[in-house]
Amino acid sequence: MDEREWHEERARLAKVMAELRRQRDALLASREQRAKAIVSDRREMWEEAPHAAAEFDEVVEMAQHVVQLADRERDYRILGDLLRRLERMLHSPYFARIDFRFEGDTAAEPVYIGISSLTAEETGERLIYDWRAPIASMYYDYGIGPAEFAGPAGPVRGELVRKRQYKITDGRIEWMFDSDVGIGDDILQWMLGRNVDEKMSSIVASIQREQNQAIRDDAHDVLVVEGPAGSGKTSIALQRIAYLLYRHRRSLTSQNVMLFAPNRILHDYISNVLPELGEENVQQMTFHEYAVQRLGGGLEVEDMAHHLEYLLAGRRDEAYATRLDGIRMKFSPAYLSLLDAWVTACEQAGMPFANVVYQGSTVVSAAELAQWFYGKLAHLPIHHRMAKLREAVQEKLARLEEQKRRQYERRLQRGQYAGSDEEIRREAEEVVSRHFRRIRLEVRRMFVSLGPRLYEQMYAQAGILAPLAAEAGVAPERAEAVRAQTLAAIRAGRVPFEDVAPLLYLSARLHGTAVNNRILHVLVDEAQDYTRLHAEVLRRMFPRARFTFLGDPRQAIHPLVTADWLNDIGQVFTGTSHTTLHLRRSYRSTQEIVEFARHILPGGREIDPVRRGGEKPRLVRVADEDALVRALADEVAHLQGDGMRAIAVVMRTDAGCAGLYDALAAALPGLRRLTAEDAAFHAGVVLVPVYLAKGLEFDAVLVADASDYQEEAERRLLYTACTRALHRLRLYEWQGAPCPLLAQVPADLYEADVRV
Ligand SMILES: Nc1ncnc2c1ncn2[C@@H]1O[C@H](COP(=O)(O)OP(=O)(O)OP(=O)(O)O)[C@@H](O)[C@H]1O
Numbered sequence: 001m002d003e004r005e006w007h008e009e010r011a012r013l014a015k016v017m018a019e020l021r022r023q024r025d026a027l028l029a030s031r032e033q034r035a036k037a038i039v040s041d042r043r044e045m046w047e048e049a050p051h052a053a054a055e056f057d058e059v060v061e062m063a064q065h066v067v068q069l070a071d072r073e074r075d076y077r078i079l080g081d082l083l084r085r086l087e088r089m090l091h092s093p094y095f096a097r098i099d100f101r102f103e104g105d106t107a108a109e110p111v112y113i114g115i116s117s118l119t120a121e122e123t124g125e126r127l128i129y130d131w132r133a134p135i136a137s138m139y140y141d142y143g144i145g146p147a148e149f150a151g152p153a154g155p156v157r158g159e160l161v162r163k164r165q166y167k168i169t170d171g172r173i174e175w176m177f178d179s180d181v182g183i184g185d186d187i188l189q190w191m192l193g194r195n196v197d198e199k200m201s202s203i204v205a206s207i208q209r210e211q212n213q214a215i216r217d218d219a220h221d222v223l224v225v226e227g228p229a230g231s232g233k234t235s236i237a238l239q240r241i242a243y244l245l246y247r248h249r250r251s252l253t254s255q256n257v258m259l260f261a262p263n264r265i266l267h268d269y270i271s272n273v274l275p276e277l278g279e280e281n282v283q284q285m286t287f288h289e290y291a292v293q294r295l296g297g298g299l300e301v302e303d304m305a306h307h308l309e310y311l312l313a314g315r316r317d318e319a320y321a322t323r324l325d326g327i328r329m330k331f332s333p334a335y336l337s338l339l340d341a342w343v344t345a346c347e348q349a350g351m352p353f354a355n356v357v358y359q360g361s362t363v364v365s366a367a368e369l370a371q372w373f374y375g376k377l378a379h380l381p382i383h384h385r386m387a388k389l390r391e392a393v394q395e396k397l398a399r400l401e402e403q404k405r406r407q408y409e410r411r412l413q414r415g416q417y418a419g420s421d422e423e424i425r426r427e428a429e430e431v432v433s434r435h436f437r438r439i440r441l442e443v444r445r446m447f448v449s450l451g452p453r454l455y456e457q458m459y460a461q462a463g464i465l466a467p468l469a470a471e472a473g474v475a476p477e478r479a480e481a482v483r484a485q486t487l488a489a490i491r492a493g494r495v496p497f498e499d500v501a502p503l504l505y506l507s508a509r510l511h512g513t514a515v516n517n518r519i520l521h522v523l524v525d526e527a528q529d530y531t532r533l534h535a536e537v538l539r540r541m542f543p544r545a546r547f548t549f550l551g552d553p554r555q556a557i558h559p560l561v562t563a564d565w566l567n568d569i570g571q572v573f574t575g576t577s578h579t580t581l582h583l584r585r586s587y588r589s590t591q592e593i594v595e596f597a598r599h600i601l602p603g604g605r606e607i608d609p610v611r612r613g614g615e616k617p618r619l620v621r622v623a624d625e626d627a628l629v630r631a632l633a634d635e636v637a638h639l640q641g642d643g644m645r646a647i648a649v650v651m652r653t654d655a656g657c658a659g660l661y662d663a664l665a666a667a668l669p670g671l672r673r674l675t676a677e678d679a680a681f682h683a684g685v686v687l688v689p690v691y692l693a694k695g696l697e698f699d700a701v702l703v704a705d706a707s708d709y710q711e712e713a714e715r716r717l718l719y720t721a722c723t724r725a726l727h728r729l730r731l732y733e734w735q736g737a738p739c740p741l742l743a744q745v746p747a748d749l750y751e752a753d754v755r756v
Pocket of ligand 1: 208228230694
């Protein structure tokens with residue numbers, strides 16, 4: 001790039017910076033004025049607040065004051081948001097420019113692209129386009145040559161004649177260069193060569209074409225994004241949220257979007273991306289948190305982490321074997337039919353209603369509920385019946401409350417209570433409505449508990465699992481053992497992981513519709529760890545939502561979960577428009593790490609690493625635990641010397657981490673152990689079980705117990721562990737106990753080392 005171009009670009013940047021500063025200063029002044037007005041409004045309001053016996057006019061005036069104050073406060077907040085956006089732009093106003101020649105024109109127009117748009121106030125000139133604007137999509141989708149974007153009246157065609165990328169920091173151009181294909185690999189290399197930060201960053205400056213398609217898909221109700229480890233699925237989820245919030249800004253706010261991720265650590269790790277993009281964080285949940293919320297208190301619901309720990313580290317006894325048989329049956333497609341059949345049966349008879357009892361007396365009896373349910377409501381579908389039943393109970397309670405209130409009022413009037421009629425009425429109302437609030441809570445509890453009771457009732461039927469057993473390859477008598485085990489758990493108030501989705505499904509069938517109408521878009525990251533039943537539950541619980549599922553079947557860490565339903569999404573979301581996008585490239589790890597990791601999996605060869613060279617992974621053999629600890633400590637020191645900050649010692653289980661922690665912490669002061677109870681990501685040196693490391697990334701990964709991955713079902717687990725690494729990967733085996741899952745990895749893909 002020649003000096004003249006540098007000069008022009010610097011001059012343009014100076015013009016943009018001057019406009020940004022002008023707008024910032026104007027905003028600051030206007031905000032200050034508003035702040036003063038708010039303070040004086042508040043003071044005036046308190047000083048002139050009408051006294052208790054105020055005239056009607058005074059009260060009306062006061063109410064107007066309150067509304068005006070609320071308006072001013074809202075404006076003040078909006079100004080604050082705008083100001084934050086301008087401050088961010090003052091730091092780095094744009095990251096790219098495309099020059100586009102509209103069809104029929106002779107000259108090309110430069111289009112500068114940044115996190116937000118900017119228009120010059122005096123001239124109306126558009127100085128920067130938001131990366132989400134339709135015209136900006138050409139930056140991601142095309143190289144030099146013919147290009148088009150979606151205009152309001154159809155495609156707008158023309159030619160891209162230049163594509164330029166910038167790195168601007170604190171209003172200074174650090175570098176810029178032109179590229180003629182996609183987004184220059186140089187930039188990508190530069191972005192990927194960095195070290196892991198405390199939190200994930202946005203990727204707007206280098207979104208790749210295949211990713212852009214996923215981010216901007218707006219034509220489908222259900223979108224599935226499948227791609228290998230490090231292909232940017234989590235990044236896509238977040239930039240897609242930002243895109244949807246922009247595109248539908250009149251009808252969609254952050255309150256209407258829900259993001260499911262596997263654990264709180266990951267939630268914390270990604271929590272900066274949306275604010276960085278100028279958007280508020282959306283609602284984030286784990287499926288477990290959602291289940292606890294839906295199923296009400298009083299039940300002990302097992303989460304994924306504790307469940308996996310049990311599967312991987314639990315004692316292999318009779319109970320363990322029974323549980324495994326149970327999981328096989330409960331994850332099979334036929335289980336859904338069994339649950340449906342049970343609901344159908346209960347539509348005819350046997351719904352497990354309970355008496356609603358308050359202070360020893362029955363307010364609504366189970367028999368009465370059943371009479372309504374199977375009587376005048378019998379013609380309705382079950383969830384309508386349930387809604388009507390609730391209404392009927394509410395009405396009955398309202399009548400009862402009125403009756404009680406009158407009774408109580410009469411008692412007060414007859415008694416010693418000294419007060420005006422009005423005071424007596426108010427006193428009676430207060431006391432009685434306090435009681436009825438509690439009764440209503442009891443009613444709510446009874447309805448919420450119907451799901452678990454229905455499930456328990458199903459498991460109380462001998463032979464109920466028999467039809468499933470054959471399909472899941474489980475002997476009939478084993479099915480009875482599963483039944484007894486599940487029944488005992490549910491009766492003890494425990495909900496094992498494999499029963500959580502079924503239970504929620506039953507609840508959804510019962511209470512279905514009226515829930516979560518506010519949520520209009522649900523995104524599910526790490527979708528490969530969900531079963532079809534999970535998806536059925538989500539569909540029913542968010543009836544107005546569109547869905548985005550992002551996952552990688554090769555990283556399904558549950559040994560018995562196969563996310564086949566993701567390939568058959570139309571079966572779950574019948575009657576919706578849906579599509580699946582496949583990503584091929586992997587951005588996280590060096591080429592050497594991807595090469596190594598993909599040999600762990602059958603069929604892993606299709607993964608296309610972005611060409612970024614590094615060191616070969618190293619396989620280290622150690623004699624005993626002392627040698628392991630020494631080798632790990634030396635390696636960490638060495639990696640830190642090379643500038644790596646985020647280093648994970650990954651083990652198969654939490655029990656493994658607990659066993660190694662004391663010895664390793666003595667050799668590595670500052671080591672942190674991450675457990676399922678943690679809610680924050682730390683970019684230092686951590687000891688972590690693999691199922692908690694999923695979704696995260698580290699500069700270097702040290703798989704401390706490679707010898708322990710012995711079973712075929714654990715391939716995906718080992719693959720997931722290895723693919724957390726950006727730059728360096730080390731695996732440690734016991735001498736004489738090689739990991740059979742590494743047998744197919746060609747010897748020239750790693751370096752072998754022996755430490756004794
Ligand atoms: N287009 C891109 N430009 C720059 N960096 C990218 C791009 N796409 C992905 N990355 C980076 O690659 C890494 C992996 O991305 P991300 O975590 O979103 O992938 P993933 O598919 O969710 O991975 P996994 O399935 O292994 O959890 C992140 O550091 C992300 O910032």
